[in-house]
Amino acid sequence: MKAFSSVFVFLLLSLNVLAQSGYQLGQKVADFTLKDANGRQVSLHDFAGTKTVVLVFTNNLCPYSKLYENRLVSLNNTYQNRGVRFLFINPAIGAEDGETVADMAKKVSERNYTFPYLADEGQKISQQFGATKTPEVFVLHGAGKDFILKYKGAIDDNPQLESGVKDTYLRNAIEAVLNDRNVQAFDKRATGCLIKKY
Template sequence: MKQATTLLLALLFSSLAFAQSGYRIGAKVNSFTLKDGQNQSVELANFKDAQVLVVVFTSVNCPYAKLYENRLQDLAQTYTGKGARFVYVNTAIGLEEGGQAPKAQPDRPSTQNFPFLIDEGQQLSKQFGATKAPEVFVLQNSADGFYLRYKGAIDDNPQAEAYVKQRYLANALEALLAGRSVPAAELRATGCLIKRF
């Protein structure tokens, strides 16, 4: 009985530690450097001209991510001219055979107008605490760096865009670009679970 209780407590504490990993709302985001599809380094400092940076953790193998591709393209087109920038980070979700690292941008549409980066060793998804694909992290630029202002879901209906009632990411962008705080700053994302190696 004592061993079972000890095991249960250990599992509880480890799950709590995992749930709280990554950045909390309001935290300053550390610099990062990832490679793009042309093996060029892209770092957080490359986005210093943006008022707001949307980091989208995704996977080219995730059906949920595919459902959101057009919505994210539309959001990027709408908000890029208003001071926001978007960056995709391709991370492993557990569907990749043998746990191999995903490629940066296989079969990506040429119309994408934002960087598509590879999360080698899952460094960035661990740093941010991303658990699903797709999951968004909205960073606000300030004089001393980027701060996390929203994380989680893109909207409330992954399957059917026509039935979306709450546009969480769009609402967060509207608020931040207007100089307001985000009312609901953390909402659980629906998507493919990011596999930890």
């Protein structure tokens, strides 16, 4: 019985560690550099001095990402003149059933994205942040040259139907950071496609 208890405690601790992977709220985020859909290098520190950066882990193959795309583009258009920068990051590049950079470039061209769409080849950045789904968002507060994680998780409470949304988690988090207020709902579990590790 004692051995069983020890194994049970070990499993609980292991699950807790897995759940805590990636940055935790309030932590400083390390700089990173990825290539965009056109092969240009984009770094987080390129946005130093920006009050808010929203990282969106997404890909063109996930049905949930498709459902949220217009909402995210609309949020970008609403907030880009208020000092908010959106970065789309694709963790499915290079996977056997994933996308190519050419697929990303086609999407940027078709949708006329006004924000960088970055290829997370090797999934280093999605793992660094602890992103597990697409789409999943991370709101960073710019503090001088540093960025602090203020929100992670879901975009809103209704992936299926935009008109049925009651809680706009991402919009609320952006507004809170822009207005130097605490984010009330700061860690809402994202609904989406699991990011397959490869």
